[in-house]
Amino acid sequence: MEDLFRNFWWLMFPMAWFVVEGWNSWLKYQARRDALKLIQAYAEKGQTPPPELLGTLSGVTAADPLLGDLAATGSAAPSTTNWGWYQVALFGGLAGGFVFLARSNILGDEGLGDAMMVAAVVLGALALASLVYAITWKRPRG
Amino acid sequence: MVELFRDFWWLMFPLAAVICGAWDQWMKSRTRADEMRVLAAYAAAGKEPPAELLRALRRDPVEG
Known part of the structure; x- marks a missing residue:
């Protein structure tokens, strides 16, 4: 078993990357869901949500699981x-x-x-x- | 078992990619369901959803 670890220790890095990307994607999903819940609360009261809240919804994007933040700019406007x-x-x-x-x-x-x-x-x-x-x-x- | 791993360790990469793809689709599907719930709340209140909201929802949640 120790021998196996000596030969394949480097696999921990790519596997950790996949796990971190999955976690990142989950956190971004949670942020988007929370923003949507707030907007829903406004809608149920018949009120218009503030534009800042709608703006956060545009900005919160789930990460690309393969390219991560290199692919997702994290903002609503496309990168220049x-x-x-x-x-x-x-x-x-x-x-x-x-x-x-x-x-x-x-x-x-x-x-x-x-x-x-x-x-x-x-x-x-x-x-x-x-x-x-x-x-x-x-x-x-x- | 160890020998099997030595021969097929590289399979972890395509498998991880498949799992990531499935996870990504799951996140997208849940996000869409949440978005529909918000629109349903507007419909139930008899109000038109704000144009900004519709614009934000039209964006692909993964592509950004």
Whole structure:
């Protein structure tokens, strides 16, 4: 069992990421639900909810479970910054780093080298997808 | 069991993606149900829901 942990300890990081994203999504859902409950209370009393409350409803968005906050701007207005290039640099840099670690065998474990190549391929695909996003991105009007 | 895990550990990634997708759909479905409840409350009160509210609800809760 200890041997298994030594070989696969790094799996904790991607798995923790999935758990954190799920938790994040749940919290955002709760915030949206609470705002809706308040609006419903106003509606039942026949009153108009304040525009600030409606504004929070537009701003509260559930996170994308795969891309997280990189995909969700967290605000109602579309972002005027092309974050695609940032993601290209981030994912591309990480993919390059993982390829270097896998090739140089710097950690001295061949099994780990294979795992790093898998991670590099996944990150490389994300960098490629981000590149397409960055090239096709259009600045919102207004 | 340990040997099976060594051979198929990579399956955790697609499985996690499927679980995340299902979770995402579940959150969307619950959000839509909550939104419908608010609109129903307006309908029951015989009032038109504010345009801002309708605009906010038209947005995809996940896409933002």
